[in-house]
Amino acid sequence: MRPRSSLALLLLGAWLLSCVGVSRSPDAPPNVILIFVDTLRADHLGLFGYPRDTSPALDRFAAESLVFRNTTAQAPWTTPSIASALTSRYPWELGYANSRPPAVLSDEFLTLPEIFAANGYRTGAVISHLLIGTKLGFGQGFERFDVANAQGHQHISSPSIVERAQRFLNSFHDVPFFLFLHFFDPHYAYMLHEPYDYDPDYAGRLDAGVDQPELLKRIRSLSDEDMQYIRALYDSEIRFTDEHLGLLLEDLRKRGLYENSLIIVAADHGEEFREREALHIGHSSTLYQELIHIPMLIKLPGSTEGRVVDAPVGLIDLAPSIVETLALQVPDGHRFDGRALPLREPDQFSQLPEAPIFSETRVRGKYLQSVTLGRWKLIVDHRAKRKSLYDLESDPGERNDLAASSPEIVESYTELLAEWTEDVWQKREGLQLRPAELDRDEIEKLRALGYMN
Numbered sequence: 149m150r151p152r153s154s155l156a157l158l159l160l161g162a163w164l165l166s167c168v169g170v171s172r173s174p175d176a177p178p179n180v181i182l183i184f185v186d187t188l189r190a191d192h193l194g195l196f197g198y199p200r201d202t203s204p205a206l207d208r209f210a211a212e213s214l215v216f217r218n219t220t221a222q223a224p225w226t227t228p229s230i231a232s233a234l235t236s237r238y239p240w241e242l243g244y245a246n247s248r249p250p251a252v253l254s255d256e257f258l259t260l261p262e263i264f265a266a267n268g269y270r271t272g273a274v275i276s277h278l279l280i281g282t283k284l285g286f287g288q289g290f291e292r293f294d295v296a297n298a299q300g301h302q303h304i305s306s307p308s309i310v311e312r313a314q315r316f317l318n319s320f321h322d323v324p325f326f327l328f329l330h331f332f333d334p335h336y337a338y339m340l341h342e343p344y345d346y347d348p349d350y351a352g353r354l355d356a357g358v359d360q361p362e363l364l365k366r367i368r369s370l371s372d373e374d375m376q377y378i379r380a381l382y383d384s385e386i387r388f389t390d391e392h393l394g395l396l397l398e399d400l401r402k403r404g405l406y407e408n409s410l411i412i413v414a415a416d417h418g419e420e421f422r423e424r425e426a427l428h429i430g431h432s433s434t435l436y437q438e439l440i441h442i443p444m445l446i447k448l449p450g451s452t453e454g455r456v457v458d459a460p461v462g463l464i465d466l467a468p469s470i471v472e473t474l475a476l477q478v479p480d481g482h483r484f485d486g487r488a489l490p491l492r493e494p495d496q497f498s499q500l501p502e503a504p505i506f507s508e509t510r511v512r513g514k515y516l517q518s519v520t521l522g523r524w525k526l527i528v529d530h531r532a533k534r535k536s537l538y539d540l541e542s543d544p545g546e547r548n549d550l551a552a553s554s555p556e557i558v559e560s561y562t563e564l565l566a567e568w569t570e571d572v573w574q575k576r577e578g579l580q581l582r583p584a585e586l587d588r589d590e591i592e593k594l595r596a597l598g599y600m601n
């Protein structure tokens with residue numbers, strides 16, 4: 149056969165494989181797709197009981213996944229939350245202090261993509277915000293890193309994230325891959341996506357797409373109707389993102405990649421809509437449930453069995469759980485701060501020992517920490533010198549501060565926080581941080597978005 153025709157045959161073969169998907173041996177290591185949806189409140193999803201139909205695709209995916217109903221993010225904004233998930237270290241240990249833009253994620257931390265790369269996986273990322281870009285250290289371990297959609301708050305990115313994910317899928321077919329996808333549309337500015345208009349009769353002064361700094365300027369004068377409209381726009385963004393997540397999951401099925409992949413869908417944090425006295429719309433500076441209660445869905449390879457897990461877990465548990473489930477090798481003595489969850493034996497969740505789950509934020513001059521253990525959650529605002537205690541079982545909306553009437557619980561949870569803070573402080577000792585080297589255009593972009601102190 150002439151060389152040219154054998155090349156043509158090879159190309160034809162490769163094309164056919166990319167069309168039909170590759171049937172891999174059942175013993176091959178599973179592919180892994182980790183999807184983060186930015187700014188996605190758990191309680192705005194159908195699978196968490198939300199009355200609007202914001203999440204039909206995720207609801208279907210949930211029916212074939214482990215659904216963690218009580219997952220806490222370790223920080224209420226993007227960079228520290230996602231860094232914490234990828235390293236299983238707490239934000240302060242990683243160096244996220246009161247500086248924005250944040251320092252670069254240090255090379256000394258082993259990230260999930262680095263673990264996959266060292267275990268023979270191809271690795272790729274498609275992200276949609278500078279705050280988890282290569283200049284902030286998030287490229288570690290990724291062979292390919294697509295930032296084409298990091299274009300600001302009004303940029304609609306879900307269709308492009310899916311299209312770019314498909315480019316990766318077209319090229320990853322001989323070895324297992326780890327694909328990290330970051331969807332951004334539910335983040336402000338809140339856009340209206342036809343046909344998902346949940347407040348078509350709104351006749352107020354706000355336009356869809358108004359950005360958060362503008363909303364904050366007007367926050368005291370916003371009427372209840374305005375707030376309803378803002379929530380409706382946020383829901384429209386969720387529904388639109390869900391539609392594209394659904395297309396991606398459907399595409400994985402068509403490629404024969406769905407069944408045998410480990411697929412995770414989670415959020416980095418939620419969003420607040422002026423629920424509190426400290427009037428705010430957005431995220432990052434409080435630790436109430438609307439910001440740190442996030443969805444986490446995990447579909448195991450070779451399984452489409454749905455299961456609800458009520459045990460409280462943290463995003464910080466994600467990396468060790470993946471490592472243990474897939475039996476990935478990590479260097480001797482490597483330490484995760486989170487726990488390896490028994491994903492393959494969900495019956496064990498009911499016997500999982502209770503462990504305190506911590507979160508914190510240090511932005512805009514604030515310094516808050518929280519700890520959740522059992523039904524109780526303590527929030528300490530160190531600058532305001534205020535402690536609030538909530539019973540999440542009877543008061544999931546955190547309306548009744550019980551700190552004054554339950555001093556013993558406040559004392560013991562304060563002690564938990566103090567021990568944890570001391571532990572993280574010791575682990576952090578000697579950490580060398582490097583400021584992000586952003587160009588003028590990137591700094592201006594972040595400033596316009598309110599991300600510079």
Ligand SMILES: [Zn+2]
Pocket residue numbers: 186187225226227416417
């Ligand atoms: Zn975020």
